[in-house]
Every structure is written in C-alpha cells, then in structure tokens.
Amino acid sequence: MSLTDPAALAARRTFEAVDVFFSTTDRRGIIRHANGTFLRLAALREVDAIGFPHNLIRHPEVPGGAFRLIWDELEAGRPVSAYLPNLAKDGVRYDVLATIVPVEGGFLSVRLRPGLRDLEAEILGVYDDVASREAALRQEGAGRRSAAERGAALLSRSLARLGYGSLSAFTRTVLPREVDALVADLPQAPARVEGPLRPVVDAARRVVAEASGIAARVEQLEAATQRVALEQDNLTPLVGDLDGVRQELARVADLASDAGARHLRERTGDLAALCDDVIEGIEGLPAERLREALADLALRVAIVRLLAQMVARFSVEVTAAGTGATSRGTELRLLQSALARQVEDADAGSARVTELLGVVPELLAVTRSGAQRLAHQGEAWAAELALPATGEALGGAAAEVGALAMAAEADLASAADGLLPLAEGVEALHELGTQVGLGAVRGLVERIGDGVIDVA
DSSP: OOTTOHHHHHTOOOOOTTOOEEEEEETTOBEEEEOHHHHHHHTOOHHHHTTSBGGGGBOTTSOHHHHHHHHHHHHTTOOEEEEEEEEOTTSOEEEEEEEEEEETTEEEEEEEOOOOHHHHHHHHHHHHHHHHHHHHHHHTTOOHHHHHHHHHHHHHHHHHHTTOSSHHHHHHHHHHHHHHHHHHHSOOOOSOOOSTTHHHHHHHHHHHHHHHHHHHHHHHHHHHHHHHHHHHHHTHHHHHHHHHHHHHHHHHHHHHHHTTOHHHHHHHHHHHHHHHHHHHHHHHOTHHHHHHHHHHHHHHHHHHHHHHHHHHHHHHHHHHHOTTSOOOHHHHHHHHHHHHHHHHHHHHHHHHHHHHHHHHHHHHHHHHHHHHHHHHHHHHHHHHHTSHHHHHHHGGGHHHHHHHHHHHHHHHHHHHHHTHHHHHHHHHHHHTOSOOOOHHHHHHHHHHHHHHTTOO
16 A cells, blocks of 8 residues: 555544654664653554664555665765655554754754645655566566665655655754744643753753744744845856857957057056956855755754753653653763753754855955956956057057957946845845844753753
C-alpha cells in the first residue's frame, strides 16, 4: 500500500504537538537512548529498543534513496531534517519530521508532528514515485544498495523540481518553518514545574522564547537581504554597459597612444581602471554569501529551539515519572550537551552574519563613491575630447574617438544613478542593525547544564 493511499493515511497513529520525542544511536544506527514518547508511539518496551538497530521502525514503503541522502548528510557532519513515516511494532504507522544532528559518538534524532501538512503530502507523493522506481530496478536485478543509490539521485532531482537544490537546502528551508509551526501549536505550558528539575524547565523554556525572538530577527534580515540580492541581480545590464564602456575606453587609449597624445592616453587609462573598480564592486558585493549565512543561522537557531523544547519536555516527563522511575540523568546531560553544541554553532553563524552585515554597506559605499567619481571624471574627459586642440592632437583618429566618447559618456553618467535602488536596499538592511547575538541563550544553556549535572 502506497504512503499516500487514503486508507493508509486514515489509519495513521496520531499524536499531539507537545509530543516531541527523541532517540540517540551510535554511528552504526544502534539505539542507545529513547524517551517514553518514542517508546509509546513505536509500541516498544525499552528492552526491545535499546541495543537494536534504529531501522526496526522503518516503514517498508519509504524508498531507500531517502535514507541514502540522510546518511550522506550525516556523514558530512551536517544536521538533516526529513519527513519520515515510521512503522510501530504493533503494525501501526506514525509520521514524523525527523531532525538528526551529529553528537559525540553518534547521532541524536528529535522527532515532531509535521506542521506543514501540504508540503509533507507532496514529499510523501515523491517517496511513492521513487519507491516504485526502486522496486522496478530490483525486479530488473539491481541490489538494494544499487537501487537506493539510484533512488537517491531520483529523489534529489524531485527535490530540485520542488525548489530545493539538495536535502541540505530542504533542511535549511523547512526546519525553521516547522519549528515555527510547532511553537504556534504548543499548548500553554504550566506556569511552574515542581521538583529539582524546575530550574532546568524554566531555563529551557526561556531558551525557546529567546531563540524565537532571534529567529524572527533573522527572518527580517533574510527578507532585506533578498531585496539586496535582487537589486544586485538587476544591475547585470548596467555591468554589461560598463564593460562595453571599458572596451571603448581601451580603444580610445590605443588611438591616443598611436597619435602620440600621451596625456589623453593616461587619462583614459585612469578612467578605465575606475570603471573596472566599479564593476568589481557591484559584482563583489557579498549579498549571496550573506543570504547563505543567514539561512544557515536560521537553521541553527531552529535546532536550538527544537532541542530546548525537547529538554523542557523530557524534564517534565522525568519529573512526572517520580523518583522510582528509571534513571534519566544520562539522557538529560546528552540533550544539554547537544543543545550547547548547537548554540556554539549558532554563535559562530551569528558572528559570520554580523561580519557580513558590516561589510556590505562599507563595500557599497566605496562602489558608489567610485561610480560618482566615474561620472564626474567621465564628463571632464568627454569635455577635453571635444576641445579643438585635442582634435588636432588626434589627427585622423579624432572622428572615431569622438564617436566612442559620445557612446561612453552617457553610460558613465548613469552609473551612479543606477546604483540607487541597491543603495536603498542596503540602507534598509543596515537599519535592522548589524548585531545578532546569542549571549542570553548561552547563559541559559549553561544554567541547564548546572541543573542536570547531578541528576541520577
């Protein structure tokens, strides 16, 4: 039965937004830890899960190519998110968005209820198509590994058609939106959790709130950067015009040199060099690098929000289980360690964003100044070419030089005005501020670490 079959969809086990759950594995995929929600949804006892391969909950209709792409990301050291139908031990299917991050000695997988239902349905349809292609390949004699590799290539092309250049791009785009949906769907948390883990729960909830504020700010910066990148792309015709001017100036310099007009040749060469600088300034503005840095930061902040929510959820779970329950201190410390690592990664990403937010306006200011000098010097250069004495110095080349000068002058004059929309976009970006800090989040995560260090 396909993943999108109406009967299969109707028979799925459902769960609430608050039911965020996790498991950890070693690097071979053997389960080391799992919380109660994982065990409940998978219809497993702890003894049936710990020490067994994580693929014991793998749904047979999910194509092998999906897992091949996931492993490729993990082996490259990158976090990855994917919609995954699972099959519980009792035969009931439950669907999740799985986010897997590398941790010391293995991987941490946090799962939540999918919130972007239309996108999930679209991906499940892609899985059905890829799974059928893999099945056909196996019937033709291909092994499972070979079929999965072919399936991974098919899945990558399908993701590209949906606008995601890779599974990494899918993760960067989708996880922040899914975490937004999760936070919006969560019920109002109890004001206070009693017991020794109360400071941990309080700090974790504050991390979610602080990181949500950072996520909103990053989203604003992404929108402003998108505008800057668009305006930069819109300058492609201007760059083409300036490149044409550069060639015209080179021709004028050659004619002046042939005529022995040394001063005119040098002045024209200076103008050509300035034209080069303006072109390099336009093309070198790191808007795309900033956009990529912001997308990476958005992903890291989303993972921080997700892991902090998991810390809070699991701490409440441990508190509710009481003192007679199985020891969970190891799992709490593992979650806190993973959270701390993601905060470090987000902090590094924040530093990159802050640096680029400062560089973009500075580079544009230099480029605009160059464009203004280009217009001013171009006007003076054209006026000099129009002088009778210059015409006499150029001799027979005067007519061609005059024609070239007329063609170049208008483009030189328009360069500064052409940069105005880009300048307005950069100014709007700059007004949002150049600092994206996680200092408060770091302090809260340290507080969580202090709170779980002695938990049995």
